[in-house]
Amino acid sequence: MTTPAVEVKDLVKRYPKAPVNAVDGISFDVAPGEIFGLLGPNGAGKSTTIGVLTTRVKATSGSASVAGQDVIRDGVRARSAFAVVPQRSNLDRSLTPRQNLTFHAAYHGFSRAYRNARADELLEQFGLTAQANKKLDFYSGGMAQRLMIARSMMHEPAVLFLDEPTTGLDPQSRIFLWERVREMRDRGVTVVLTTHDMDEAAEMSDRVGIVDHGKLLALDTPEALTRRLTGQAVLELTVTPAPGDDPEKLIATLAEIDGVARGEQVSGGGATPAPPAMATMIAARGGGGGLPPGPAAPRDGDPITVRLYLDREPAGLLGPVVSVLDARAATLANVQIGEPSLEDVFIDLTGRGLR
């Protein structure tokens, strides 16, 4: 049996004087070479979990290891096995970009020849060769992020922890970054990332763990998680109800169709239809303080967007849907068939209340 790249068992962290555990008995394994996404609302316990794994936070109880090294009992030894790229730059501004790389490798005990060769290789890989000796003050946020990842790879860690790596990056930098992350994965580096970007998590991660209130609520591949949600597919309709018809009643009638698990209005009242993921944030189940507000009440003649969550193949339901709309003299402008997104799963598990 191969040793997991990350192993967390019954991990608990209670900060001094805190009334509840920040991490409340979390267990999971990450396989070598996996990209693992840790997701959760603000304050869920992600950073604390990563903090324990990277020896910055002292665990209250439980066990944790990275690349087979016990990070709780022998943090110093474990540190050579991983690298952390924090959300905010912690580059040394008194050094050149290149020196940031070579000093890091010197700290980890690598020879001068190795340090220089590795720095050149990584500067090239991260598109920073031409800016290797510039002042860091002239670096953009994207360049600083690239340099931090390059620096983290100087000591060839087995596991790379990335804390919200693409926050604040432009689309080009984001794509570039993910290409590099995939390259690292292809070379056998295990990547553990935290992110609030659900699309990115779904696209990048081999598996994701969803955390809230210090507990792991779900752990699986993004596909398996979305498959588990309600039905197999979602039908999104842009409909203009007949004058005087009540949209809520129209949706209730649509939800009664055999094969429709539930229905909800995701936008309307003249608002631009939100993309599916955003739509769910607006319209998903109640609770959690009622924020953010639901869609505006539509005026007569305005189209509304209705989402139907299905528990059977969508093709067979188009006929019944059109019949209901016909019977109520509603006009159908657009139909989209889609899968539930990871964000739908996230909201379903963690609710929509603000943290």
Ligand SMILES: Nc1ncnc2c1ncn2[C@@H]1O[C@H](COP(=O)(O)OP(=O)(O)OP(=O)(O)O)[C@@H](O)[C@H]1O
């Ligand atoms: N140093 C600390 N001292 C006391 N409480 C803390 C400390 N750090 C975090 N907490 C608390 O522990 C809980 C979990 O916080 P944590 O930072 O791990 O969450 P998170 O999921 O990383 O959130 P975010 O997405 O906002 O970064 C929160 O209630 C937070 O207020």
